Structures are given as C-alpha cells and as structure tokens.
Amino acid sequence: xxxxxxxxxxxxxxxxxxxxxxxxxxxxxxxxxxxxxxxxxxxxxxxxxxxxxxxxxxxxxxxxxxxxxxxxxxxxxxxxxxxxxxxxxxxxxxxxxxxxxxxxxxxxxxxxxxxxxxxxxxxxxxxxxxxxxxxxxxxxxxxxxxxxxxxxxxxxxxxxxxxxxxxxxxxxxxxxxxxxxxxxxxxxxxxxxxxxxxxxxxxxxxxxxxxxxxxxxxxxxxxxxxxxxxxxxxxxxxxxxxxxxxxxxxxxxxxxxxxxxxxxxxxxxxxxxxxxxxxxxxxxxxxxxxxxxxxxxxxxxxxxxxxxxxxxxxxxxxxxxxxxxxxxxxxxxxxxxxxxxxxxxxxxxxxxxxxxxxxxxxxxxxxxxxxxxxxxxxxxxxxxxxxxxxxxxxxxxxxxxxxxxxxxxxxxxxxxxxxxxxxxxxxxxxxxxxxxxxxxxxxxxxxxxxxxxxxxxxxxxxxxxxxxxxxxxxxxxxxxxxxxxxxxxxxxxxxxxxxxxxxxxxxxxxxxxxxxxxxxxxxxxxxxxxxxxxxxxxxxxxxxxxxxxxxxxxxxxxxxxxxxxxxxxxxxxxxxxxxxxxxxxxxxxxx
RNA sequence: GCCCCCGUAGCUCAGUUGGAUAGAGCAACGGCCUUCUAAGCCGUGGGUCCCAGGUUCGAGUCCUGGCGGGGGCGCCA
Numbered sequence: 001x002x003x004x005x006x007x008x009x010x011x012x013x014x015x016x017x018x019x020x021x022x023x024x025x026x027x028x029x030x031x032x033x034x035x036x037x038x039x040x041x042x043x044x045x046x047x048x049x050x051x052x053x054x055x056x057x058x059x060x061x062x063x064x065x066x067x068x069x070x071x072x073x074x075x076x077x078x079x080x081x082x083x084x085x086x087x088x089x090x091x092x093x094x095x096x097x098x099x100x101x102x103x104x105x106x107x108x109x110x111x112x113x114x115x116x117x118x119x120x121x122x123x124x125x126x127x128x129x130x131x132x133x134x135x136x137x138x139x140x141x142x143x144x145x146x147x148x149x150x151x152x153x154x155x156x157x158x159x160x161x162x163x164x165x166x167x168x169x170x171x172x173x174x175x176x177x178x179x180x181x182x183x184x185x186x187x188x189x190x191x192x193x194x195x196x197x198x199x200x201x202x203x204x205x206x207x208x209x210x211x212x213x214x215x216x217x218x219x220x221x222x223x224x225x226x227x228x229x230x231x232x233x234x235x236x237x238x239x240x241x242x243x244x245x246x247x248x249x250x251x252x253x254x255x256x257x258x259x260x261x262x263x264x265x266x267x268x269x270x271x272x273x274x275x276x277x278x279x280x281x282x283x284x285x286x287x288x289x290x291x292x293x294x295x296x297x298x299x300x301x302x303x304x305x306x307x308x309x310x311x312x313x314x315x316x317x318x319x320x321x322x323x324x325x326x327x328x329x330x331x332x333x334x335x336x337x338x339x340x341x342x343x344x345x346x347x348x349x350x351x352x353x354x355x356x357x358x359x360x361x362x363x364x365x366x367x368x369x370x371x372x373x374x375x376x377x378x379x380x381x382x383x384x385x386x387x388x389x390x391x392x393x394x395x396x397x398x399x400x401x402x403x404x405x406x407x408x409x410x411x412x413x414x415x416x417x418x419x420x421x422x423x424x425x426x427x428x429x430x431x432x433x434x435x436x437x438x439x440x441x442x443x444x445x446x447x448x449x450x451x452x453x454x455x456x457x458x459x460x461x462x463x464x465x466x467x468x469x470x471x472x473x474x475x476x477x478x479x480x481x482x483x484x485x486x487x488x489x490x491x492x493x494x495x496x497x498x499x500x501x502x503x504x505x506x507x508x509x510x511x512x513x514x515x516x517x518x519x520x521x522x523x524x525x526x527x528x529x530x531x532x533x534x535x536x537x538x539x540x541x542x543x544x545x546x547x548x549x550x551x552x553x554x555x556x557x558x559x560x561x562x563x564x565x566x567x568x569x570x571x572x573x574x575x576x577x578x579x580x581x582x583x584x585x586x587x588x589x590x591x
Numbered sequence: 592g593c594c595c596c597c598g599u600a601g602c603u604c605a606g607u608u609g610g611a612u613a614g615a616g617c618a619a620c621g622g623c624c625u626u627c628u629a630a631g632c633c634g635u636g637g638g639u640c641c642c643a644g645g646u647u648c649g650a651g652u653c654c655u656g657g658c659g660g661g662g663g664c665g666c667c668a
Contacts, residue, residue, distance in 0.1 A: 469616040
C-alpha cells in the first residue's frame with residue numbers, strides 16, 4: 001500500500017515529523033526519534049522524546065520546543081489528546097475507536113503490519129555449523145536456536161533467506177579418525193550408535209597418540225591421502241559425514257530447524273589455493289615468516305566497527321602450506337557473493353569469534369576494493385552470543401561432562417509429559433505425547449531465546465526445563481485458552497465480530513498490547529535479539545490472562561459485546577500464534 | 592602486556608542504545624475455581640544498579656580511574 005505507515009509508533013512518529021517541520025525545525029535533524037509506548041500508563045499510551053533532540057540541536061529549552069511541536073500537530077483520527085509534560089515529553093493518548101479499528105485491520109493483514117523492510121533483498125545466514133563425526137551437545141544449541149529464530153524474523157520482514165549450515169567437515173581430524181577406524185573400530189557399536197562410536201575412536205586416538213607419537217604422522221599421511229582424493233579414504237570420510245548429517249537432521253527436525261543449504265568446509269576445499277593466490281596477487285595478503293597472512297596495521301583500520309583489530313594478523317596459509325578456517329571463510333564468502341548476490345551475510349557464533357570475524361570482514365573489504373567491487377555489499381554482520389557454561393566450568397568431551405542435545409530434549413519432554421498426564425488425563429495418549437513434545441522442546445527453545453543473547457548463560461536443568469513462569473508453556477497455554485474460548489463460541493453459534501469495540505480498560509490494554517506486535521518484531525530483528533519478541537509475547541499473555549479472568553466473553557450479555565470480545569480473543573490468538581511461530585515453537589490448540 | 596564483554600532483589604535474568612518513581616521469573620508468605628482451561632490471576636516483603644569521580648535538563652545506560660569475573664590475542668575451529 002502506497003505511503004502506508006502501519007504501526008502505531010510509525011503513525012505517531014510521522015505526525016511528529018510533520019509537526020516539527022511545520023514548526024520550522026525541518027532540517028534540524030535528519031532523523032526523528034521514533035515514538036514509543038509510554039513508560040507509565042499515567043503518561044498516556046505513547047510518548048515522543050523528539051523535542052529533547054531538537055532542543056539540544058537548537059540549543060533551546062526542550063519544553064518550549066515540545067510546546068511548539070504540539071501546537072503544530074495535525075489532527076489525526078487516532079489521537080485523542082496530546083500533552084506536554086515534564087521537561088519536554090510529548091504524551092499521546094489514542095482514540096478508543098481507532099484502536100479497535102486498527103487492530104481489526106492488523107489481524108486481516110497477512111504480515112500483521114510487520115514492516116517489509118527486507119522486500120527484494122537477500123540475506124545469507126550462517127548458523128549452527130557443528131563439527132561432523134561428533135554428537136551435538138548443548139554448546140551447539142545457542143547458534144542453532146538463535147540463528148534459526150533470526151532466520152524466521154528475516155523471512156517475516158520480507159527478506160529472501162538462504163540459511164546455510166556451514167558444517168565442519170574437513171580438516172586434520174579425519175586423518176586421525178581414519179587411523180583409529182582401521183585399528184580399533186567396534187563394528188557393532190558403530191551400527192548401534194554411529195556417532196557415539198566415532199567419538200569413542202577419536203578420544204582413543206588422542207590417548208594412544210600420547211604414548212605413540214608416530215600415530216600422528218600416520219594420521220597426517222591419511223589426511224594428505226584423503227585430500228589428494230584417495231578413493232578408500234574418501235569413502236570413509238563420506239561415510240562419517242553421512243551418518244553425522246543424518247543424526248543432526250533428527251535433532252534439527254525436533255527443534256523445527258531447516259536449512260536451505262548445508263555447504264560445509266569441504267565444499268570449498270578446491271578453492272582455497274586459488275583464494276590465497278588471488279589475495280597475494282592483489283596485495284591483500286603477504287608472506288610473513290613463511291606463512292601467508294593478512295595484516296591490519298593500526299593506521300589502516302577503519303572505524304569503530306573494527307575496534308580491537310589494530311595490529312592483529314589473520315593467517316590464511318600456514319608455513320607447511322595448509323589452509324585455515326579464515327581461508328575457508330573468505331572462499332565461502334566469495335562463493336556466496338557469486339551464487340546469491342546477497343545484500344547481507346550474517347554469522348551467528350559465540351563471542352569468542354569476534355576478533356576472527358572482524359579480521360575476515362576487514363580482509364574481505366580490502367579484497368573487494370582491490371577487485372573494484374563494492375566493499376559494502378554484502379554488508380557483513382557478526383551476530384554473536386555469550387558462552388554457555390556448566391556450573392562446574394567449561395564443557396569438554398575430554399572431561400566427559402558434555403550434555404548431549406538429544407538428552408536435553410528427551411528430559412524436557414519427559415518432564416512435560418508428567419505435567420500433561422497430571423493436568424489433562426482426559427486427553428488421548430497420542431495427544432498427550434504430542435503436547436509433551438511441543439511443550440518440552442518449546443521450553444528449551446524459549447529458555448534460550450528469552451534472554452539477551454549476548455549474556456553468558458550457566459546451564460541449569462531446572463531453569464532450562466522450567467514449565468511455569470515466563471516460559472514457552474505459559475505462552476502455549478495462553479494460546480490454547482484463546483482457542484478453547486473460540487471453539488466453545490463456535491459450538492454455541494456465537495458470532496465473531498468484524499471489529500473490536502473498546503469498552504473495559506482491560507480490553508483497551510490488550511488491544512494496545514497486540515498492536516505492539518509488529519513493532520516488537522522489527523525491534524528484535526534490528527537488534528538481533530529475539531528476547532525483545534519474547535518480552536512482547538510474555539506481556540501479551542499476561543494481559544490476556546488478566547482480561548480472561550476479569551472480563552466475561554461468552555457471558556458478556558448482549559450479542560454485540562460478545563462478538564466484539566470474540567474478535568479481540570481471535571486477534572490475541574493470531575498474534576500469539578504468529579509470535580510462537582517466529583520463535584520456532586510448535587503451537588497448540590489444546591493442552 | 593594489549594584488546595573485547597560483563598558486574599542490577601536471596602537465585603536466574605530484563606531494562607527499547609541517555610528518558611519520567613529500576614522491572615520480571617523462581618524461591619517465601621497470603622488470597623482467588625457452583626462462570627468461558629488454576630500450566631492461570633491478584634497481593635506482600637525484598638535494591639548503595641560493584642566503588643569513586645565526571646559529562647547534562649536527565650545516567651543502571653556515556654567518559655575516566657579503580658576492584659572483581661569471563662573471553663580473545665600468527666600458523667586450532
């Protein structure tokens with residue numbers, strides 16, 4: 001729709017922008033501070049703090065600026081009143097009729113008014129990326145879940161998304177594994193639990209090699225044979241890879257994660273030598289101490305984004321001629337550029353790789369310039385998240401304290417099942433199993449998503465698997481309550497209204513909260529922080545449950561009120577459903 | 592040594608990038624089911640936002656210096 005400004009925030013922001021211009025402050029700032037929900041209901045529904053910005057720029061009293069902007073505000077059907085408060089806040093109170101109508105329009109919009117900021121644009125998202133020949137553990141969870149949710153948020157805002165699982169399927173560990181396989185394979189164990197056996201072989205190799213260093217030479221030789229295309233080693237490697245991907249896929253399916261591509265490190269093996277040569281030829285890289293490196297002298301490092309990069313070095317070819325993951329990252333980026341011409345490439349990894357990606361991004365930009373390409377396209381984003389640590393410290397397969405991802409999911413579902421059996425014994429066995437799966441897996445996803453990704457998390461079973469409070473089951477329950485009410489309404493032949501008519505304060509609060517959904521989606525994506533969407537859904541659920549408790553729907557009395565309230569309930573169900581979908585949590589109609 | 596991140600209620604964490612009187616969940620205590628799902632709702636108690644300065648109309652948020660914790664830093668990923 002041409003010129004349409006869908007969200008409440010954008011409507012009011014636009015109004016303020018026009019008023020500021022009319023008040024003679026048009027060119028003062030290039031951006032208008034977005035209107036936001038009021039920090040306290042006493043201050044109205046929404047507030048604009050733009051007058052402070054203007055006041056600072058004009059070196060005048062912000063209160064006076066606010067008065068001037070207020071006086072210049074155009075009439076708008078959505079705005080019931082505007083007040084200037086305190087040192088220069090503009091407080092808006094919205095019109096009840098407009099809120100109800102607006103909500104009706106929002107739920108009829110397939111995008112729920114979510115701004116389609118990515119329309120016509122392509123993003124490659126690189127996430128999850130576990131190493132082949134090992135089982136996935138909880139350390140892989142954050143990249144997988146956060147990455148997948150960003151994937152969903154990008155799609156919701158109109159982007160074309162290429163989700164790429166850049167698995168670690170190449171490197172020296174396969175030579176070791178081949179040696180170990182030939183010496184110590186327990187074929188029965190492999191049949192029963194392929195990755196378990198591969199892990200055991202890998203650990204055994206490490207132990208044996210300590211006593212007999214000659215094994216390392218043997219492994220190096222096998223790696224070299226593999227990379228030279230030796231058919232026997234190649235077949236073994238392919239087998240390791242195949243059983244791994246099969247097992248990963250089972251976990252992804254339970255987590256509702258789906259990739260468009262699984263192009264691991266091995267896919268770029270043949271490009272690495274050429275990449276290094278190109279970087280040398282273009283003067284992006286240089287030889288140093290026998291290796292090939294990209295240097296970042298302090299005086300060449302550009303801007304705040306590259307803070308901490310100064311005087312560091314990225315090695316892209318070792319003294320012995322071998323390549324490193326930085327080399328692969330650059331070759332991969334070049335492949336992505338050629339293949340999908342993305343506007344943006346997002347890497348979702350933990351905080352430890354910050355410096356690495358600053359280096360890769362800076363090296364890429366230099367490479368792009370040297371070839372006459374636009375260094376800003378694709379724009380490169382490293383969305384990092386904090387470490388997941390166990391209460392007793394770091395997790396390592398050597399210490400044997402890893403928590404496998406499937407075990408976490410199984411335990412979550414087991415606990416959820418106990419609650420379902422207790423609360424809903426009347427449901428069929430099959431339905432209870434389905435609910436337990438959705439609740440358990442949803443709880444795990446939500447536990448991760450609902451906190452700021454950049455915080456470190458200490459792994460805690462009880463917290464991760466909590467089923468009440470601010471959790472996935474709470475959101476699922478709220479949605480199920482909505483659906484239950486609507487199902488009963490259908491049974492009684494009650495009409496669901498076209499529009500919502502605001503009456504009770506809780507109807508108003510719920511409608512306003514629902515209208516914030518598209519703002520929350522944009523905010524979550526802009527900051528790369530799914531927890532902002534979680535907060536919104538949690539608040540929505542809380543308001544709905546208070547509404548549900550205090551305001552009768554089916555027993556409201558007159559048919560018009562029943563119809564209006566049912567429309568509100570349906571709007572709540574729609575928003576909760578879409579929100580849960582964006583978080584990758586399977587939605588339930590009953591529980 | 593240099594660089595990055597963090598320090599908020601007993602515990603786990605939010606805090607919309609500088610906005611109005613700092614909020615949730617858990618745990619504790621008290622209340623609400625003859626009415627639409629009590630996996631719910633309401634209430635009570637709980638704070639030197641690590642410390643000290645600074646910037647301004649306004650600082651948990653920004654700058655400086657400490658203290659404490661985590662992570663990274665040329666041939667691992």
